[in-house]
Amino acid sequence: MSKRKPLILITNDDGYHAKGIESLTEAMKGLGEIIVFAPDSPRSGMSSAISTSTPLRAKMIHQEEGLTTYICNGTPVDCVKLALNEFVDRKPDLLVSGINHGSNAGISVLYSGTMGAAIEGCIFEIPSIGFSLCDFHPDADFTATTQVAHSLAVKVLEKGLPKGVCLNVNVPVGEIKGVKITTQTQGKWVNEYKRSQDGAGRDIFWLTGNFENWDMDNELNDEWALANGYAAVVPVKIDMTAYDFVAELQKWEI
Numbered sequence: 444m445s446k447r448k449p450l451i452l453i454t455n456d457d458g459y460h461a462k463g464i465e466s467l468t469e470a471m472k473g474l475g476e477i478i479v480f481a482p483d484s485p486r487s488g489m490s491s492a493i494s495t496s497t498p499l500r501a502k503m504i505h506q507e508e509g510l511t512t513y514i515c516n517g518t519p520v521d522c523v524k525l526a527l528n529e530f531v532d533r534k535p536d537l538l539v540s541g542i543n544h545g546s547n548a549g550i551s552v553l554y555s556g557t558m559g560a561a562i563e564g565c566i567f568e569i570p571s572i573g574f575s576l577c578d579f580h581p582d583a584d585f586t587a588t589t590q591v592a593h594s595l596a597v598k599v600l601e602k603g604l605p606k607g608v609c610l611n612v613n614v615p616v617g618e619i620k621g622v623k624i625t626t627q628t629q630g631k632w633v634n635e636y637k638r639s640q641d642g643a644g645r646d647i648f649w650l651t652g653n654f655e656n657w658d659m660d661n662e663l664n665d666e667w668a669l670a671n672g673y674a675a676v677v678p679v680k681i682d683m684t685a686y687d688f689v690a691e692l693q694k695w696e697i
Contacts, residue, residue: 448509449475449536449600452526452564456519456543456556458485459504459512463542466585467574468510470592471539474600478535479512480526482519487545489518489556491563499525519560527567537600538564541574542588544581548613548665548675549628549654558611558679565609565681570599572610577669588614591622591674607681613665614674623673628666629658 451471455464459481471477480501494517505512513530515522519540527535540560547555557573564571572595576588591614604610611627635652658664665675 447476450531450533451475451477451596452523452531452535452538452569453477453479454481454519454522454526454538454540454560456482456486456489456540456560458482459514461485461544462582463544463576463585466589467539467542467592470589471596472509474593474596475509475536477510478526478531479510480522480530481512481514482522483514483516486518486556487543488554489520489559490554491520491559492518492556493524494518494521501525501530519556520563523560523563523567534567535564535569537596538569538571539574539592539596540564540572542585542592543573543575544583545575545579546577546613546669547573547575547611548577548669548677549630549656550632552611552627552677552679558609561609561611562679562681565604565607565679568606570604570609572596572599572612575611575613576616577613578616583616587617587619587674591619595622595676604678608678609681611665611677611679612674613669613677615669615672618672619674620672621674623668623675625665625668625675625677626661626663627677627679628656628661628664630654630656630666 501515543557561571561573632652636648637651668675
C-alpha cells in the first residue's frame with residue numbers, strides 16, 4: 444500500500460482572496476494534499492480571538508485534485524479550530540499561515556492573526572509556521588517569501604518541531620541575503636493612534652504608531668535581520684510561564 448501524502452492545512456488573516464495566501468498555496472503544491480480554510484474577509488490583528496456569540500459558517504468554494512478550499516465567517520483561530528474539529532479526516536502533518544501582508548516581527552507576534560492561527564495549530568500538536576512579508580501592498584511580490592516557505596516546509600515535514608513550539612517567519616522586501624534564526628526583538632509600539640474627526644466633528648482615532656526598539660544593537664533579533672536583508676525565523680513557545688521568576692514569586696508568601 445502506498446504511503447499517504449502529507450496533509451497541509453493553510454489559513455491566514457487577510458482573507459481567502461489575498462495574494463499572500465494564494466502565493467503560499469502555490470508554494471505548498473507538490474508537498475502534499477492541501478486544505479485551505481480561511482476567513483471570508485480580512486481579520487488582521489485578531490491574535491488568538493475566537494467567536495463565542497456568533498455561529499460559524501463555512502462552505503467549500505473550490506476543489507481540484509490535491510486541493511480543497513473553504514471559507515469561514517470566523518477569525519483565523521476559528522478557521523483552524525473548525526477545520527480540525529469538523530472538516531479534516533485526519534490530523535494535518537503541517538499547518539502554514541499567511542503569507543501576511545506586513546511584518547509580524549517583534550511584539551507584533553502578540554497581535555497577529557497570522558500567528559494566532561499558527562499558535563493554535565501548535566496547541567493541537569501540529570507543526571505550524573506563520574509567514575509574513577514586510578510589505579502591506581495588496582499586489583506585493585511574494586517570490587522570495589514563497590521560496591523560504593517552500594524550503595522551510597520541506598524541513599519541518601522532514602524533522603518536525605518540538606511540542607509547544609511553532610515558527611514565526613518574517614521576510615524583508617526584495618531579494619534576501621539568506622535566512623537567520625533569531626530571537627524576538629524587545630520593544631513596543633508607541634504613538635499608536637492618530638486623532639481625526641468624523642463628519643460631525645467628533646473625535647475618532649486611527650491605529651498607527653512607531654515601533655520603539657529596545658534591542659537595536661542585538662544582531663540575533665528579528666528586526667535586525669530584516670533591516671539587514673535577511674529573512675528571520677523565530678521559534679515561538681505557547682508556554683508563557685516566566686520560569687526564572689517562579690522562585691522569587693514564591694518568596695512573596697501571598
